[in-house]
Amino acid sequence: MARQKSTRPPFVSPYITSWSEEVDPPCRLVEIPGRGIAYADETVTDRDQRGVLWLRTPYRPGIGRPVFGKVHPLRQRRAMSRLLCQVCGGSADHDDNGVLWLARDWRDDWPDWPNGMGENEPPVCLPCVRLSMRLCPALRRGAVAFRARRFPVAGIRGAQYAAGPRFVGDVTVALDDPTIPWIRAANLVRRVSDCTILDLDEICG
Template sequence: MTLGRSGVPYITTWSAEESLPTTVIQRPGGGIAYLDETLVDRDENGVLWQRVPSRPGRGRPEFGKVHPLRQRRAMRRLLCGICGGVPDRTDEGVLWLVRDFRGDWPDWPDGMAATEPPVCLPCAHRSVGACPALRIGFVAVRVGQSTVAGVYGTVYQGGQPFPAPVDDAVVAFDDSAIRWVQAAQLVRELGDCTILRAMPERRDQLWQRDRPGVPNGVGDGTQAHPA
């Protein structure tokens, strides 16, 4: 399923992909499980994942709602989140489009926990005008290295007769709270990042590093604004 054939991003959920009914219980040693849990409900790190069938193209697209399995696949294999193909890559790294929060900490976005997959160059240009979040303000970033570091999902707390959801959060694999998470999205920690001044139209155009005094606008002259 690609944007070129359907006009719908690869990781978007369709209306026929409704979450399957589950009963979340507390495990004897702590953490959560499904009452009727099977091997496919957990990943290789032992994290419990949402149960959502994969039926892309059936029904209507639910824009803004991310499909857990396809997002997880795109993040693990580093696929374009829009078309499901190979993302754009240069010697500086893989291309990501992210909301502009460069004022959050020094050296942002190094250390950022990303749930959005990378993008290929054609999809990057299309998504700038199509994605409401990116229209608010974005930056194009080359990511030299990224590590699968955790998940984003619903955090539960223990209780009787059943544990209760208390928050949606990013939780690292090495955090003891990971036992209490029902995962919805895979997280990569971004590193060795280069903020780009402009998004090229062609592969043979030079990418320029962000410099002091350069406007935040990227691409077709759109001015980015802090959220």
Template sequence: MTNDNRLAPHRDQDLSHRGDRSGPVPYITRWSAERHPPLRMVEKRGGIGYAGEKPYDRDTQGVLWSRTPSLPGKGRPQFGQVHALRQHRAMTELRCQVCGGPADRDADGVLWLLGEDPHDRVSWPPEILTVHPPLCRPCAAVSVRVCPHLRAGCVALRVRAVRPVGVRGALYRPGASEPVPIGAVGVAYDDPRIHWVRAGQLIVQLTHVDVVDPASLG
């Protein structure tokens, strides 16, 4: 995969900005106190980096990530904005995007919930790309009840294979004095542009997927 279209997430939606805002704030939502520190971007390693970069600023693939403090509960929830490291943790550790606990898993796989017309099977590819983590069963059941978008149509999935394939974040280009941001993109790990991206969300590929009835979630 080497282009943005192939890394465009499927039509699932982030529950952090669609449900009942009077309820619990989703684990992956960013709070107002979690501001990006002032970091100077520099060119390095044939791409971008931070001046005074730390080893923890890159993942195991060598990709640069947004350095954001983790202060959940401090300030106001920024619905629609995702905390990069909590999203990454929820994806890699298969944690619920709403409560942060373990995602639901049974013999058929891990539970994912996507906003979608369950009858629109033409839109379902054999492989799904998403930036949205799985859910535990109680949070999925509540989300189906309180979220108007999910009530209008959603699909619950059991996923047996999850593979990180890239990141979504800010793409930079070389500038006269420092790298210049040019937009948000989804980039595969094998795309040369990956060295010019400051990642904000991990993209995973879901395979060996079975559709289940959302009503069975409780």
């Protein structure tokens, strides 16, 4: 008897992962006196609706090889904005207890964690929690699944510059931070609260 092939697509890499052909192109940053930084040849697509300047990373998913550990800025922003699963790119899981997230476990370092956390990793769907826990050794050593009822967009993470412009360092700041005009963003951040921690063994079966 012929063996029926699975209709589930093979796992390649998480949706938000960068690929080797998605290399940031050369660019020249300039200082706008008293206002912040800009690209010398800036276009309307370089900033979001809040006026935040973003990395110019090409969109070429599936071309080359996945660069695990490096997040693609546009796909991360899209997943965070639309509450998409960071692994498959479909809708994240959502029920009466909130949207589902999978994160490293910091409960020993932060009382009441994850409430109040600025989360820059998008949420997940239930099948991808199981997939991630099966394929990622780091998560098996210390991960937590939780649902958040409140998760407003609260900030950005990116490279901060000073006059010159001169690179200062990587920062995470709130959307009302006065330094935002000096930051080239790479990640959108949501602040999670009203959280419920879940039983991973139950989720993963």
